Amino acid sequence: MLPIVGLTVGFISTLIGLTTSAMYDGHSMLRVTPQTKRQEDHLRDLGKHQGVSFIGGDPLVGDHSHVIASPQVLDFVLESLKKFETEHLLTNPDVGRSIRSQKFRTRMNGDISWDAYYDLDSINQYLTVQSVGHPDLVTLTTIGKSFEGRDLLLFKINKGSTTKPIIWIDSNIHAREWISSAVGLYLIDQLLNSPDIEIQAYLDDFNFHVLPMANPDGFVFSHLTDRFWRKTRSNTSATAINGCRGVDPNRNFDAYWLENDGGSKDPCDLYFAGDAVFTEFECIAIAQYLDSIRANLIAYISLHSWGQNVLIPTGRDSTQIPEYNE
Incomplete structure (x- = not known):
């Protein structure tokens, strides 16, 4: 079995939408x-x-x-x-003007397009419709709950054997990075519906486990209250004392936690890594599931936004992994 190769992929987000209050008018x-x-x-x-x-x-x-x-x-x-x-x-x-100029839609029939953003209910409905439409390929399951009790929906695409190598893809672990889940959904659509023979060939060799919404609480908050909210919505002991909420879930895993300025100890900081590792329900659920598929997991891809970058391990220093040249 090949060692797991992790990727963090970033995109520049050109579509921004918001439904209500924090419009950043005049900012x-x-x-x-x-x-x-x-x-x-x-x-x-x-x-x-x-x-x-x-x-x-x-x-x-x-x-x-x-x-x-x-x-x-x-x-x-x-x-x-x-x-x-x-x-x-x-x-x-005027950032607020740019926010309001972009497309935002709500669809409850599971039919979405690729030129607009959608709320969480529309995204979940799309996943449900796609799973029902491809019962021989897709399993839609829940790997856990968020802090506010929302399902963490995992979209598994298995063609034939369930023991093939697994490629994990997650997106929107940072709430405001809406383009990341849009890309995650597009990847699902292409794997299921593209007529391209090369794309369909991937299903012969790999199983894909996709978590389109890794931070649903923060995502909803970024739609309804603050477009640029980044963290989870948890209340830890530190955040409660300081009147701030949420943890940067990308920095809450048990992997070189807080090493080399890899996060913040300030509960009000965007990069607050938590009081300790695995304080966040979402991170615990992801880690436990990944551990359960460890034997077949060969790639971890996390989709982000803003920079046009492909980041590969290791992120804490300049050490190159054995597979770097590949």
Whole structure:
């Protein structure tokens, strides 16, 4: 059996939608590029201010980051960037307007398109319809519950033998990364419905276990309350004390937890890794299921958004895995 190869795949999201309140009217998006450690540290401090948030990752020397500033703090942010001589560019003067200009739909008949975003009920209905329509290939099951009690639906595609090598795919572990679950659903559609012979040949060699919605609570919250919500919606002891909610589930697994600045201990931070490993119901369910299929699991693919990157192990340092050249 080949060693498990893990991939994190990122996409730039060009479709944004929202149904209700946190519309970010008048908020500006700036691209900032620190060239020194002093500028990087300043940007990290700037991100702690009320009305300032980073999208797509923490600032790093030499890399572009994007910050959203409310109208109330925009002048302060610009003056602060000027003071530290940090390269910056206004890329969007009204984030809320961009949000409202994009397509969002609700469908309860299981029929979705690939030019819009859908809410959780529409996504789950699509999975149900596809499973009913392909009873010889698909098993739709629940591997656990989220903090707020929502099902973690796993879509298993098995053609013939159930003992073939398994490719795991998950998406939307970060709530606001809607494009990731859209891609996950598209992969399901292609595997089941594409006439392409090469695509269908994959089903002869592999079984696919797809978790399109790894963070359903956060996803719903990003639709109904805050478009840029990233974490889960749990209340841990630390978050309750600080009045903040949620953990970054991608940083809550028992894998080099908090090593090399791989997360935050601050409950109000976007990258809060939790009070300890496996505080999040969603992470526990995923880990337990992966352990149950360990013998046949050969690939782990996690879909994310914002950057056009393919990330392979190991993420904690520059060590190359034996399969790196493959």
